[in-house]
Amino acid sequence: xxxxxxxxxxxxxxxxxxxxxxxxxxxxxxxxxxxxxxxxxxxxxxxxxxxxxxxxxxxxxxxxxxx
Amino acid sequence: xxxxxxxxxxxxxxxxxxxxxxxxxxxxxxxxxxxxxxxxxxxxxxxxxxxxxxxxxxxxxxxxxxxxxxxxxxxxxxxxxxxxxxxxxxxxxxxxxxxxxxxxxxxxxxxxxxxxxxxxxxxxxxxxxxxxxxxxxxxxxxxxxxxxxxxxxxxxxxxxxxxxxxxx
Numbered sequence: 001x002x003x004x005x006x007x008x009x010x011x012x013x014x015x016x017x018x019x020x021x022x023x024x025x026x027x028x029x030x031x032x033x034x035x036x037x038x039x040x041x042x043x044x045x046x047x048x049x050x051x052x053x054x055x056x057x058x059x060x061x062x063x064x065x066x067x
Numbered sequence: 068x069x070x071x072x073x074x075x076x077x078x079x080x081x082x083x084x085x086x087x088x089x090x091x092x093x094x095x096x097x098x099x100x101x102x103x104x105x106x107x108x109x110x111x112x113x114x115x116x117x118x119x120x121x122x123x124x125x126x127x128x129x130x131x132x133x134x135x136x137x138x139x140x141x142x143x144x145x146x147x148x149x150x151x152x153x154x155x156x157x158x159x160x161x162x163x164x165x166x167x168x169x170x171x172x173x174x175x176x177x178x179x180x181x182x183x184x185x186x187x188x189x190x191x192x193x194x195x196x197x198x199x200x201x202x203x204x205x206x207x208x209x210x211x212x213x214x215x216x217x218x219x220x221x222x223x224x225x226x227x228x229x230x231x232x233x234x235x
Contacts, residue, residue, distance in 0.1 A: 030151045031235045039144050041233040 005038040024054040134214035135207040146200040185209040
């Protein structure tokens, strides 16, 4: 049971680099890398909102609950 | 218990000062030499504190002029990424990032001068352990045989900053 972060999948679909997303969202590449690996403690709604806006996706595309 | 320790050190310090002034006069050669030696060591430590090269001298357990606390922390993030993360954390904290060695994965940060301390050095280095990283943090005083809890609070502060930075 875990929350899986599919940021890399969405990035690949949009053909976007992490650095590009970092510039659009205003979150450092280090933090996005850690988020991509699912190692963060929490994600702010504002960050999620910015990522969804930049990638034109839904929160559910990025976060998934796996049983 | 912690307060008792501080009071004990203060009393000891006063006793040593009284003993010094009782046995030695200001024109005494021993007194002057001791004072010069103390100043020379202080200036030497002040000069070398901003160089990673002198890390081993300051953190050496046989160096009686510095108080140090060494701790190890394990994170489930790989060494390379954790190294970048800590640089990020230090830049956004009250610590001053002084020197970074990207080849050896070593970081030197300092704290600001306060009434309680001349400022401490933080030596951080990383090692990979399978899918985790081992971060070793050494908090060292610049010229204090006894630390009034600053080294301990540096460790707490750094850990808090890391925890907070993991909320993106």
